[in-house]
Amino acid sequence: MRLEPSETERELALAVRAWAEGLGGRIARGEREGTLPLDVVRELGTLGVLGMTIPERDGGLGLSTVAFALVLEELAAAWPSLAVGVSVNSGIVAGSIVRDGTDQQRAKWLPRLVDGSGLGAFALTEPSAGSDAASLKAIAMRDGDGWRLNGRKQFITSARYAPFFIVFARVSPPEPARPHAGVTAFIVPAETMGLTIGETESKMGLRASDTSGIMLEDAWVGPGAVLGDVGKGFALALAGLDGGRIGIAAQSIGIARAALERAIAYGRARSQFGRSILEFEGIRLAIAQARAEIDAARLLAHRASRLRDLGEPFTREASMAKLYASEMTQRVTYSALQLFGGYGYMSEYDIERYARDARATPLYEGTSEIQRMVIARSLVTAA
């Protein structure tokens, strides 16, 4: 299996890097104001990033998961808040509709994910159902030829920018041996009566990315809203998360790379004891270690991506990439910040932002503990 990206995959990533370098002051403003400017999302639509992995027959570019991982790395290196929104929109949400959507659903909803008018959202987590997502309580009841949804979702990325949500709700209660029984995926348009978006959460990092709760109070959706089969929603969620985890790994890698690049540039200009701090061995060891870990994480992410592109199972590999990359980015952003000394703690330099943003990566789309569970389960049951 070829792990190195192809020339085309690299070229696409470089094109996105060139675009991202032009974001300039929009990043600091977005973070300060806690919003993703919609013109940035629109530009991503024009650039073709949002529909990268959607098949050509559905109006996308049909590009590889490896190319998408490289592009997400570039977006995260510039602006992690933007990268997570794109990862959810074009990774999990688009991926779920491509995989399980009917022709009508694909024709209706995929264009909304690529035109840059918003970013799609994936609503699985609830106040009482986080890691144990199968215990979710949102309920879908038959009503006429459609469904009536009730429940609360928590920490939903891009809720404010979403044209629609993939909402998981149960049509029947859990069964003793099958806690996920009855879980069903629904496509719920943002303008649905009975759907309200809660207050935006105030977060440690990723402040420009919207994270909000949503309330469903007798929200009615039509018969075309069920994505995949009734009662098979949990498998759909897990399949979506498999792909999503590659995206979060890529995000983690981009954050770490940007932090290391900034640290080296800063170190070059900073002298203490009469020499550049880059001449001190302690600092050299730190940057060498950081670079080795970044490359290792990228290889893990690209392996999972290639397996996905080849149509092979990749659940375990995606979990390994996500686990390692998200933990790696903690170490790398902190040691990069350390290299800045006291200046690293000041918001004048971006490095503190990267360190705060990085902290989300071992939490969402399955915590590190959950990734270890997934990996271990695959090892133990295979034996």
Place this chain on the structure above:
Amino acid sequence: MRFLVCLKQVPDSTVKVKVGAGGKAVATEGITWSMSPYDEYAVELALERKDADPTTVVSVVTVGSARGRDALRQALAMGCDDATLVNAPEDLPALDVAKALAAVAKEMKPDIVLCGKQASDDDQGLVGPAVAEFLGWPHVGMLTKAVSSGDAWELWREVEGGHEVWKAKPPVVGLVHKSDKEPRYPSLPGIMKAKKKEIPEKDLASLGVTASSPKIEVVAMELPPQRGGGKIFKLDGDAKAVAEQVANLLHTESKVL
């Protein structure tokens, strides 16, 4: 409506310039090459017309080595329709380059030929006017905008403190200046499409051009002398006292007074 944009591949503006071994040219080993910035504005100006009227065809051409294909691909990825490479030695004199471009223009019969007002490597600004001369077409310099108006074109050119609007009937040559409309980024679908396009090659002979123009010889090239580091003085006192000390330093230190 058909545009022909002439473009040149030059060392990227981020390249740290070093003088090559012979002391007569910039070292080019391993550097990044890009489309010359004013040429990018020329491509953008043409593509904007294509956005407004999709029947517009935008062709691009470059004269030089095979490496120039990358600049042509960039233009295709930005949305241009076709590209032509005229194979020629790197050091072909500007007038011969202009002859070759004029010959391509004669074959393609565009309504408007656009060039950047100058290339960012040698900054001569010769090629554009020379192309117009060889074609016997009028040319308008410092172009920032082109708007079609009936069977003519309104050509906006930047002048001190404002702009002039000229009217020209095609065919015409425009030399494009930087404008507010930043050149677009190549899109991902654009890159994928550009990959599938053939870039035909021509050579000087097939265009009926013989390299015969006077050549400029660079006698020597060197980097400007390194600037000495600045000095920081800590001055105390009220404004008057500080002003006195500054005047004193300008006399004793920098010797400008």
